[in-house]
Amino acid sequence: MFVFELVGNEANPVYSKLAVENLDRQYSFLQSIVEASLGLGQPMLSIEVIRALNYHAISCLHVSPGEFRPCPVQVGAGEGAYHPPQHFQVPALMQMFTNDVNRHWDSMDGVQLATFVLWKLNYIHPFVNGNGRTARTAAYFVLCLKSGGWLPGQKVMPERIRENRDEYVAALKEVDASLSTGLNIGPLHALLSRLLDEQLSEVEGIEAG
Template identity: 40%
Template sequence: MVDEQRVRHSEAEEAAVVDSDLERATREAANSLLQAERVRNCVLDALDGQPFKLRPSRILDLNRVAIDGLDAYAGNFRPAGIKIGESKHIPPEGHLVPEFVEELCDYVNENWEKRTAIHLASFVMWRLNWIHPFTDGNGRTSRATSYLVLCVKLGMLLPGSQSIPEQIVANRRPYYNALEGADRRHEALGSFPENIVEKMEELMSGMLAEQLRNTHQHANGAR
């Protein structure tokens, strides 16, 4: 039986720099906290009046923090092709990655005032996974970038004891289904129709509601 937590794990050329499973798990946990702090600081900078634009350099930095000490290409785009286990989607070749990431950033920046926070965050979540720009940490980087866009667009650090990225990690199957639904729609149409990330938007909306509900329950003394 395939482990559902690993079903879409990247299969890149060997670039790992940690052999021990325990050491890797420990490093991943520490990096996860650092990445969350990096997102928090980026949001606070934006709330403090610093102009926000989604740039490839910011995405690269979030990946570097996520897999620092775990992968030789931390903070760099993958140099070659990559496969996603148990997924029909074949990400673009390595030499096309910078162009696609730049296109993603342009979409977010150009639609910042036109589209909702949920749409922009959902698009980032799907498109970064579609590009799969890194040898490792693609899911972690896409979730962090998406959450950053959501918070900045909403103009707040979202409260809640279980954030959207944490909810995804706890139950990945709906997330995978939403990604694969957008993949199929994009493959059929070859463009970005308005409803391309409709399933992801529904998922993100529900998880946002759950995150805020947890805050409301905590405020009323619920445990």
């Protein structure tokens, strides 16, 4: 059963309810895999983790959960539409991507590395659906590993990114535009830094109260 094929849109209440419940399961898995990675002394990003995050996000909502897309996709419509790399390029691009992340694990701070993960996964767009949800949680996975554990907060950074969608999309486009002159993740890094500060400041405020 794939709910989207049955109801035709993501605004349908059945789709929305399952999407929220999937998100809860995705965050539970995310926290578990953060703890397991640190417990095993293996702080790294793997294709297996990314695919598992996508599976939890879109299971029973869309086709091919956790599987790389077997076809071209388009993000948006009209002249501003984004056309990700061809589907046959995805496996190699994902391998190079995770290699790059792990190669720079010690030389980049947590927010820098999370920013790169967030942008690059959106750029590759490796799945049929749920790419944004997967990119946000993969970025948070890296951030938590770099921070030495699950970061506290009732509303964590992936949710804050989603709530600031317009600013988020604009920042992604700015990073994309920089590719022709040299990758600059600065606009997206600034957004993530601010949202993380907000998350941690709220926690500090609750503890002080």
